[in-house]
Amino acid sequence: MISSKPSVTPAIASPPTSPPAQRPTWQRLQRLAANGVPHLRELLCDSGARRAERLHWHAAGITLDATHQAVTHEVLDALLALAAESSVREQAAALARGEIVNPTEGRAALHVALRAPGNATGPWSADIAAAVHAERERFLAAAERIRTQRWQGATGESITDVVNLGIGGSDLGPRTAVQALQALVHPTVRVHFVSNPDAWTLYRVLRQCTPARTLFIVQSKTFTTAETLQLAASARRWLADGGIAADVQRAHLLAVTAAPALAAAQGYAPEHTFRIWDWVGGRYSVWSAIGLPLAIAIGAEAFRALLDGAHAMDRHFWESPPARNLPLALALLGVWNRNFLGCPTHLLAIYSSRLATLAHHLQQLEMESNGKSVHIDGTPCAIDTGPIVWGGSGIDGQHAYFQLLHQGRHRVPVDFIGVQQDDTPLPLAADHQRLVQLSLRAQARALALGRDDAATAAELRAAGLPPDQVQALTPHRRFAGNVPSNILWLEALTPRTLGALLAAYEHKVFCQAAIWRVNPFDQWGVELGKAILRQLQNSPA
Numbered sequence: 001m002i003s004s005k006p007s008v009t010p011a012i013a014s015p016p017t018s019p020p021a022q023r024p025t026w027q028r029l030q031r032l033a034a035n036g037v038p039h040l041r042e043l044l045c046d047s048g049a050r051r052a053e054r055l056h057w058h059a060a061g062i063t064l065d066a067t068h069q070a071v072t073h074e075v076l077d078a079l080l081a082l083a084a085e086s087s088v089r090e091q092a093a094a095l096a097r098g099e100i101v102n103p104t105e106g107r108a109a110l111h112v113a114l115r116a117p118g119n120a121t122g123p124w125s126a127d128i129a130a131a132v133h134a135e136r137e138r139f140l141a142a143a144e145r146i147r148t149q150r151w152q153g154a155t156g157e158s159i160t161d162v163v164n165l166g167i168g169g170s171d172l173g174p175r176t177a178v179q180a181l182q183a184l185v186h187p188t189v190r191v192h193f194v195s196n197p198d199a200w201t202l203y204r205v206l207r208q209c210t211p212a213r214t215l216f217i218v219q220s221k222t223f224t225t226a227e228t229l230q231l232a233a234s235a236r237r238w239l240a241d242g243g244i245a246a247d248v249q250r251a252h253l254l255a256v257t258a259a260p261a262l263a264a265a266q267g268y269a270p271e272h273t274f275r276i277w278d279w280v281g282g283r284y285s286v287w288s289a290i291g292l293p294l295a296i297a298i299g300a301e302a303f304r305a306l307l308d309g310a311h312a313m314d315r316h317f318w319e320s321p322p323a324r325n326l327p328l329a330l331a332l333l334g335v336w337n338r339n340f341l342g343c344p345t346h347l348l349a350i351y352s353s354r355l356a357t358l359a360h361h362l363q364q365l366e367m368e369s370n371g372k373s374v375h376i377d378g379t380p381c382a383i384d385t386g387p388i389v390w391g392g393s394g395i396d397g398q399h400a401y402f403q404l405l406h407q408g409r410h411r412v413p414v415d416f417i418g419v420q421q422d423d424t425p426l427p428l429a430a431d432h433q434r435l436v437q438l439s440l441r442a443q444a445r446a447l448a449l450g451r452d453d454a455a456t457a458a459e460l461r462a463a464g465l466p467p468d469q470v471q472a473l474t475p476h477r478r479f480a481g482n483v484p485s486n487i488l489w490l491e492a493l494t495p496r497t498l499g500a501l502l503a504a505y506e507h508k509v510f511c512q513a514a515i516w517r518v519n520p521f522d523q524w525g526v527e528l529g530k531a532i533l534r535q536l537q538n539s540p541a
């Protein structure tokens with residue numbers, strides 16, 4: 001019997017108690033920002049190899065180039081001191097030991113245990129390792145049966161369509177990964193994702209499917225989410241209307257949940273129910289049975305490679321010194337931009353169409369985790385916490401909203417995310433890839449350097465404009481620049497690098513929460529809307 005309870009130390013992992021703004025390093029960073037950092041035009045000209053060396057990180061197939069961040073050596077030193085002063089490392093170790101890092105729900109957050117190879121133990125308990133291993137083997141075996149069309153529906157036909165019903169963390173992780181790894185997707189079993197209870201969303205998928213050949217995966221950690229239950233009810237009615245009566249629907253319905261009793265009460269067969277645990281946060285759950293649709297799409301071996309990539313990033317995060325630690329660097333640069341340069345938003349500009357959905361996944365990861373205004377001890381935050389995270393396809397954005405980034409009134413830090421080696425089997429794929437990669441680099445450069453009045457006027461004069469027009473046009477054609485950005489390169493778009501990238505962002509979010517002293521694992525903010533929905537549903541029309 002798999003225990004749902006992690007063996008946790010009952011004590012709350014203790015972050016430093018002083019409010020961040022009262023810490024000496026925080027105040028040092030405030031002074032550095034107030035004194036002004038040189039324009040990126042100057043920082044990028046500083047050809048001293050040391051800046052470039054300090055601002056590049058490599059781990060598990062991911063490279064972070066932060067040379068376009070508005071930071072000096074002094075700022076970097078102070079940020080690393082802030083991490084030490086905030087006990088980031090100690091807090092990460094407490095998480096991995098299975099301590100209660102989510103005190104408002106009395107839970108551990110052991111997503112790192114989900115991606116350890118085999119049944120290897122880590123700092124977490126042997127019970128957890130064994131439970132994770134057993135359930136992983138169970139859901140991967142089911143995924144292989146479905147993928148190889150050995151899973152039969154009630155009428156003995158093979159399954160050709162798998163429809164994932166789930167929302168938030170029970171949708172975005174696997175949806176993003178299936179999208180990203182579509183080159184590996186099995187050609188005969190189609191995997192669909194439906195999260196939105198707008199009836200058309202489900203209809204649009206079901207009109208392509210045949211009931212006898214369709215399998216639904218109802219994914220819900222709580223098994224109480226109204227949107228998912230509505231979709232499941234509709235799916236079951238569609239099966240019944242299509243000749244798969246309620247009493248033989250079991251082979252068409254899988255459930256993934258931390259509340260198996262609720263699933264059983266709603267008629268899901270225990271042998272078709274896969275287990276997650278209360279210590280798996282929804283937005284950290286793609287590594288668990290919530291990844292089942294992904295495993296069906298790409299196969300067990302590729303799914304294990306995704307876990308391996310994430311685990312490689314975990315090891316890097318735990319073992320690398322702070323100055324060489326990629327997720328910590330992402331976190332610290334974000335803190336600098338948010339708290340000291342005063343940037344309220346953060347853009348994810350993704351230069352790989354297969355990865356574009358990543359922006360939605362990371363938006364949930366960052367905003368649901370760190371969109372908080374009280375510290376972990378319940379005291380109000382006097383500092384800014386998680387920024388507004390937004391984004392999508394960078395190339396498309398260039399021809400739409402990038403104008404505001406270049407010349408608007410907001411300074412928007414950017415993570416440019418690209419892929420170094422492309423595998424698209426198209427004759428001119430290398431040319432496409434060169435255009436995409438150079439576009440990424442050009443945008444990072446343009447945002448950083450801008451173009452001052454003198455350079456703008458010189459260019460207009462060189463184009464042959466008379467002096468009065470040069471004068472009139474210069475204010476419109478100048479660019480302030482100095483917009484900070486990261487460039488993240490995946491060496492190739494593989495399960496391994498995708499796993500590593502997702503894990504890097506998870507650790508980034510955790511490090512920022514540790515510095516801001518907020519709980520990144522609860523999401524009470526979404527509850528009020530749910531409660532009011534229930535009231536409205538129960539009140540007379």
Ligand SMILES: O=P(O)(O)OC[C@H]1O[C@H](O)[C@H](O)[C@@H](O)[C@@H]1O
Pocket residue numbers: 167168169170219220221222223224225228282283368523526
């Ligand atoms: O998996 P479920 O319990 O159905 O929850 C689905 C999602 O909805 C909730 O309201 C939360 O905002 C998300 O964190 C969660 O992932």
